[in-house]
Amino acid sequence: MGKSRLEAFSDGVIAILITIMVLDLKVPEGVQFRSLIPLIPLLLNYALSFLYLAIYWNNHHHLLHTCDRVTGAILWANMHLLFWLSLIPVTTAWMSENHREAAPSVLYGVDLLLAAIAYFMLEQRIVASQGSGSLLKRAIGRDLKGKASPILYLVGIGAAFRSPALSQAVYVLVALLWLVPDRRIESVLSSAHE
Amino acid sequence: MGKSRLEAFSDGVIAILITIMVLDLKVPEGVQFRSLIPLIPLLLNYALSFLYLAIYWNNHHHLLHTCDRVTGAILWANMHLLFWLSLIPVTTAWMSENHREAAPSVLYGVDLLLAAIAYFMLEQRIVASQGSGSLLKRAIGRDLKGKASPILYLVGIGAAFRSPALSQAVYVLVALLWLVPDRRIESVLSSAHE
Amino acid sequence: MGKSRLEAFSDGVIAILITIMVLDLKVPEGVQFRSLIPLIPLLLNYALSFLYLAIYWNNHHHLLHTCDRVTGAILWANMHLLFWLSLIPVTTAWMSENHREAAPSVLYGVDLLLAAIAYFMLEQRIVASQGSGSLLKRAIGRDLKGKASPILYLVGIGAAFRSPALSQAVYVLVALLWLVPDRRIESVLSSAHE
Amino acid sequence: MGKSRLEAFSDGVIAILITIMVLDLKVPEGVQFRSLIPLIPLLLNYALSFLYLAIYWNNHHHLLHTCDRVTGAILWANMHLLFWLSLIPVTTAWMSENHREAAPSVLYGVDLLLAAIAYFMLEQRIVASQGSGSLLKRAIGRDLKGKASPILYLVGIGAAFRSPALSQAVYVLVALLWLVPDRRIESVLSSAHE
Numbered sequence: 167m168g169k170s171r172l173e174a175f176s177d178g179v180i181a182i183l184i185t186i187m188v189l190d191l192k193v194p195e196g197v198q199f200r201s202l203i204p205l206i207p208l209l210l211n212y213a214l215s216f217l218y219l220a221i222y223w224n225n226h227h228h229l230l231h232t233c234d235r236v237t238g239a240i241l242w243a244n245m246h247l248l249f250w251l252s253l254i255p256v257t258t259a260w261m262s263e264n265h266r267e268a269a270p271s272v273l274y275g276v277d278l279l280l281a282a283i284a285y286f287m288l289e290q291r292i293v294a295s296q297g298s299g300s301l302l303k304r305a306i307g308r309d310l311k312g313k314a315s316p317i318l319y320l321v322g323i324g325a326a327f328r329s330p331a332l333s334q335a336v337y338v339l340v341a342l343l344w345l346v347p348d349r350r351i352e353s354v355l356s357s358a359h360e
Numbered sequence: 361m362g363k364s365r366l367e368a369f370s371d372g373v374i375a376i377l378i379t380i381m382v383l384d385l386k387v388p389e390g391v392q393f394r395s396l397i398p399l400i401p402l403l404l405n406y407a408l409s410f411l412y413l414a415i416y417w418n419n420h421h422h423l424l425h426t427c428d429r430v431t432g433a434i435l436w437a438n439m440h441l442l443f444w445l446s447l448i449p450v451t452t453a454w455m456s457e458n459h460r461e462a463a464p465s466v467l468y469g470v471d472l473l474l475a476a477i478a479y480f481m482l483e484q485r486i487v488a489s490q491g492s493g494s495l496l497k498r499a500i501g502r503d504l505k506g507k508a509s510p511i512l513y514l515v516g517i518g519a520a521f522r523s524p525a526l527s528q529a530v531y532v533l534v535a536l537l538w539l540v541p542d543r544r545i546e547s548v549l550s551s552a553h554e
Numbered sequence: 555m556g557k558s559r560l561e562a563f564s565d566g567v568i569a570i571l572i573t574i575m576v577l578d579l580k581v582p583e584g585v586q587f588r589s590l591i592p593l594i595p596l597l598l599n600y601a602l603s604f605l606y607l608a609i610y611w612n613n614h615h616h617l618l619h620t621c622d623r624v625t626g627a628i629l630w631a632n633m634h635l636l637f638w639l640s641l642i643p644v645t646t647a648w649m650s651e652n653h654r655e656a657a658p659s660v661l662y663g664v665d666l667l668l669a670a671i672a673y674f675m676l677e678q679r680i681v682a683s684q685g686s687g688s689l690l691k692r693a694i695g696r697d698l699k700g701k702a703s704p705i706l707y708l709v710g711i712g713a714a715f716r717s718p719a720l721s722q723a724v725y726v727l728v729a730l731l732w733l734v735p736d737r738r739i740e741s742v743l744s745s746a747h748e
Numbered sequence: 749m750g751k752s753r754l755e756a757f758s759d760g761v762i763a764i765l766i767t768i769m770v771l772d773l774k775v776p777e778g779v780q781f782r783s784l785i786p787l788i789p790l791l792l793n794y795a796l797s798f799l800y801l802a803i804y805w806n807n808h809h810h811l812l813h814t815c816d817r818v819t820g821a822i823l824w825a826n827m828h829l830l831f832w833l834s835l836i837p838v839t840t841a842w843m844s845e846n847h848r849e850a851a852p853s854v855l856y857g858v859d860l861l862l863a864a865i866a867y868f869m870l871e872q873r874i875v876a877s878q879g880s881g882s883l884l885k886r887a888i889g890r891d892l893k894g895k896a897s898p899i900l901y902l903v904g905i906g907a908a909f910r911s912p913a914l915s916q917a918v919y920v921l922v923a924l925l926w927l928v929p930d931r932r933i934e935s936v937l938s939s940a941h942e
Binding site: 365368369372373376377380383384435436439442443446447449450453454457458461463464466467 | 561562565566568569570572574576577579580581582586587589590601604608611612615
Binding site: 559562563566567570571574577578629630633636637640641643644647648651652655657658660661 | 755756759760762763764766767768770771773774775776779780781783784795798802805806809927
């Protein structure tokens with residue numbers, strides 16, 4: 167199976183997810199500027215999830231770029247990742263409407279954690295398919311960011327029980343960590359092409 | 361007509377279907393962890409339909425891979441398949457909100473059955489377009505899975521009148537049967553390329 | 555401008571339109587088989603609009619196939635067509651919920667009529683861009699179907715004031731007329747390639 | 749990173765945005781022709797936002813056409829643009845339901861302004877990536893339209909406090925200014941290819 171159709175399908179799903187979240191941004195009740203105030207936490211949460219999906223799209227792009235051959239295992243690992251990403255709109259909606267409650271912030275973190283694990287599993291499947299000289303394996307290296315993220319999600323989940331605001335701050339922090347595209351993959355790839 | 365635009369259109373429709381189902385996963389009522397409990401059957405049904413659409417996407421990809429030329433008959437057989445798939449979000453929503461009732465589980469099975477028949481008809485159209493030495497015909501062979509699925513859907517539909525839970529278990533079973541991509545097509549294709 | 559991105563954008567819009575219509579297929583109220591009865595007219599109308607959008611997608615594909623160069627005029631004529639197509643979900647929803655009333659059937663026909671006019675204008679723009687030896691112009695020929703459709707839509711709109719059912723029958727008739735892909739374009743194209 | 753996947757993702761997001769706006773076009777309440785009257789402002793606002801998104805899609809296409817290499821900065825500038833565009837459906841819905849109120853018309857203008865700034869920043873990123881002989885820089889030239897638009901949006905925002913109708917007229921005017929695709933880029937590109 168060529169990877170282009172898998173890329174196109176994944177792009178389609180992520181593009182739809184990033185866009186349908188806007189359907190949960192309800193039209194303000196009232197016609198005054200102050201009607202916008204209760205929407206501010208919703209907008210910020212929307213922006214955070216938009217950022218996460220953009221990061222996943224970007225890293226997913228780099229990941230598949232190293233992959234030559236799509237096996238069945240890679241295909242289903244990819245579907246598994248898309249499944250957890252597909253829940254982001256609903257976990258975002260719950261958290262943004264109840265941003266001072268523990269459970270919604272926990273659930274949001276659990277979804278991010280499961281997506282991160284699915285991403286890691288996809289990465290491993292691609293490395294396995296490439297054999298011992300795996301380009302991706304060299305590119306990832308020690309993968310500090312990849313290992314730190316699940317730990318930080320766990321910290322965020324734990325923090326939610328004490329302070330949902332702190333929990334959300336942790337999720338923002340992880341997003342900022344990933345905002346920079348993965349230069350490691352880029353640099354190994356460009357040296358491989360030399 | 362080139363097949364790439366037909367593939368892209370079908371991918372687009374399936375990617376949208378798999379994603380808009382999440383719009384039926386209502387935000388929990390309440391802000392406690394226990395507010396999530398009534399959502400568990402919805403989530404499981406969502407996961408099942410996600411899996412079915414992913415399987416259709418995957419098998420559809422293999423199917424069109426064997427097809428060189430898109431005739432009008434193939435195009436309309438494909439639209440027919442997309443029509444029944446497009447009803448999956450609404451049949452899923454009805455079943456997941458009433459997972460202990462007979463009628464919703466029957467309807468879900470009927471939709472799966474009609475999609476399976478549409479898939480079979482599409483397969484036949486492609487075989488017919490390829491003439492006597494059809495690559496796809498050789499690839500499908502006796503097609504045990506393809507023949508077993510409609511029978512199992514009928515079993516699931518019948519079981520729904522007695523036990524919706526049993527019915528849903530049958531639908532899960534069929535999905536698991538198909539989870540493995542169709543190695544028959546892959547193996548014939550790879551030997552054809554040798 | 556290359557036509558491939560215009561094709562991809564149009565495909566995307568039509569794929570989304572054909573799929574979001576399913577969001578108007580409300581989940582049945584009740585859990586009995588008889589709860590499905592009030593949904594039958596909705597389903598039939600959904601199927602009709604699905605068919606129309608599939609026909610437009612198919613004919614649009616053939617139309618752009620003859621087009622080498624996308625001018626600004628072609629681009630905006632295409633957007634104009636997509637605009638009227640984008641209203642099909644809402645005109646369908648109104649008609650299907652009120653299939654025995656005049657106004658909704660009139661509005662549905664008006665939308666189809668405006669889409670047909672937009673399609674005709676797009677066709678003319680492509681012919682104009684190709685100059686005197688236009689491949690498309692030869693392909694269309696006298697274009698009986700293209701000329702008959704707006705007249706039939708007008709008949710359907712007029713009939714709606716007397717009998718919405720008759721009006722809807724006319725709309726079904728036009729769809730059936732177009733169900734067959736446009737062999738004229740295919741045959742001229744294939745002779746041009748010889 | 750190749751630009752084709754970035755184009756495809758952006759096209760996908762814009763195609764979804766332009767289409768999901770139709771979900772806010774509520775089905776008329778009532779079954780008479782006069783039930784359509786309250787929908788007229790909604791339809792006009794929908795058409796305006798459809799036009800804006802079509803213009804962005806078109807100009808975005810021309811912009812990326814001049815771009816050879818997608819850097820991380822370009823990618824995130826593009827996501828930033830898509831973010832503000834993604835809010836157009838909700839700002840449109842608020843304005844169209846309250847077209848005689850100040851705040852909704854202000855918010856619509858603010859969103860357009862932020863999208864215009866994001867577009868300008870994306871343009872600058874591409875120019876910067878191309879170095880001193882930037883093809884895009886020559887193509888844009890003094891960029892009168894690009895500089896006039898934000899000023900006109902500010903005029904529209906200011907006007908909204910006095911007259912929402914005047915404000916909306918300004919937004920229509922800017923759209924009409926941009927309706928013509930950017931011939932400057934086309935002409936420099938075609939001379940560059942000579």
